[in-house]
Amino acid sequence: MKMDVVSMPLRSLRARIVLAARASLLFVAGLISASLLASCQAQPAPTLIPTRTLAPLSTLTSAAPSLTITPSLTITPTLNADGALADAPTLTITSTQSNAVPTAAAPIPTIAGVIAGVTAVADANLAPLDAPTRLRAVPVLANADTDAVRAIYARGQANGLRATVFTTVGDSNTTNGDFLQPLGIRQRETCTWGSYENLRATVDFFSTPPVAGASNSFTHESTSARMGFNTAAVLDPFWAAPSTCAAGDSSLMCEYERARPAISVIMLGGIDVREMDAAAYRANMEQIVTQSINLGVIPVLTTFIVLPERPQYDQSLQFNLALINLADRYQIPLINLWAAAEVLPDHGIGPDRNHLKARVGAYCDFSGAERELGGTLRNLLTLQMLDALRREVLE
Numbered sequence: 001m002k003m004d005v006v007s008m009p010l011r012s013l014r015a016r017i018v019l020a021a022r023a024s025l026l027f028v029a030g031l032i033s034a035s036l037l038a039s040c041q042a043q044p045a046p047t048l049i050p051t052r053t054l055a056p057l058s059t060l061t062s063a064a065p066s067l068t069i070t071p072s073l074t075i076t077p078t079l080n081a082d083g084a085l086a087d088a089p090t091l092t093i094t095s096t097q098s099n100a101v102p103t104a105a106a107p108i109p110t111i112a113g114v115i116a117g118v119t120a121v122a123d124a125n126l127a128p129l130d131a132p133t134r135l136r137a138v139p140v141l142a143n144a145d146t147d148a149v150r151a152i153y154a155r156g157q158a159n160g161l162r163a164t165v166f167t168t169v170g171d172s173n174t175t176n177g178d179f180l181q182p183l184g185i186r187q188r189e190t191c192t193w194g195s196y197e198n199l200r201a202t203v204d205f206f207s208t209p210p211v212a213g214a215s216n217s218f219t220h221e222s223t224s225a226r227m228g229f230n231t232a233a234v235l236d237p238f239w240a241a242p243s244t245c246a247a248g249d250s251s252l253m254c255e256y257e258r259a260r261p262a263i264s265v266i267m268l269g270g271i272d273v274r275e276m277d278a279a280a281y282r283a284n285m286e287q288i289v290t291q292s293i294n295l296g297v298i299p300v301l302t303t304f305i306v307l308p309e310r311p312q313y314d315q316s317l318q319f320n321l322a323l324i325n326l327a328d329r330y331q332i333p334l335i336n337l338w339a340a341a342e343v344l345p346d347h348g349i350g351p352d353r354n355h356l357k358a359r360v361g362a363y364c365d366f367s368g369a370e371r372e373l374g375g376t377l378r379n380l381l382t383l384q385m386l387d388a389l390r391r392e393v394l395e
Helices: 002-042 111-119 131-136 147-158 197-205 231-235 251-259 278-295 313-330 337-341 374-394
Strands: 162-170 261-267 298-302
Touching: 111 313, 131 313, 131 337, 147 261, 147 278, 147 298, 147 374, 162 251, 162 374, 197 374, 231 251, 231 278, 251 261, 251 278, 261 374, 278 298, 278 313, 298 313, 298 374, 337 374
Parallel strands: 162 261, 261 298
Antiparallel strands: none
16 A cells, blocks of 8 residues: 555656656757747748850841951960970060050060061970060060951940940959059049150040949959959859849859940959969960950950969969960960069069059059059059050050
């Protein structure tokens, strides 16, 4: 009888414990479910951006033969890695030869023309040129006035592109505020022109607002120029700004649709050289070039700088040679910043060993800062190229 009296409360107590445990588990599960539900409600389900082919500009299908770009498939032998060239005085070209602004009487030499002169002294029994020597052999400013450039411009005009607008494609060396922007902000008061007073006319020429909110092309924030951008990102719709770009547009195509520029100043490679090989880089750059040409935008390629101390130095030389090959193949403008900056302290690179060196107050000081700072030198060379294109092609 005592056992029954004792066992009954024990069984009742055990039941209560079990029920309490179950209730606790249900309560915790309810909290977890509620939390997950709230999280799902707070964050909308991601939407997939459908891929599509960008519609051509209105008159892109013009059948006018004069507007057809037919690049040569023949690469100049001296641009190949195994080409054999002699050691000649013409191979010692330095950036100092580009300081004078080209004139109509002395047009900018084409890459093909310079390489043809070098080819004349070639000797198959001599060792091939090393990459730095080949880069030095190319003019600092090249191909500003070729038949291909004129045909691209004609196509762009037929498509409604604006001669007084240019845009940029690049990474942090393009978006850091040092590049070109000071030229568009009260340039007559803030810039020191030295012997380059004539370049003011080109700043005035590109004073048309590219998009709403931008005073001119120099201060315009391009959707195809962002910190950390590489060639793949420029071509990938994932990185296009959803607030301003149509679904399926790459940042490059979005920028061309928005600004409708006649010229695109392109410098990419500083990020790519850490992430891909030269073949992938060239393939991506060729896509950027051909997409620009097909729309009638003149692509201006710019070689880039990696310090010899960096592990990517040798790779960067191959990337720059790829840019030179593309400029020669399509006969499009090239700014050989690599060669021009070679005579600057630290090749024009700043204390972080990655970005072009700049100094507040000297961004557009062309009375000597261009011989010290890579950022100022790039501003000058880019403005000189824009000036040559304005005089020889756009006008």
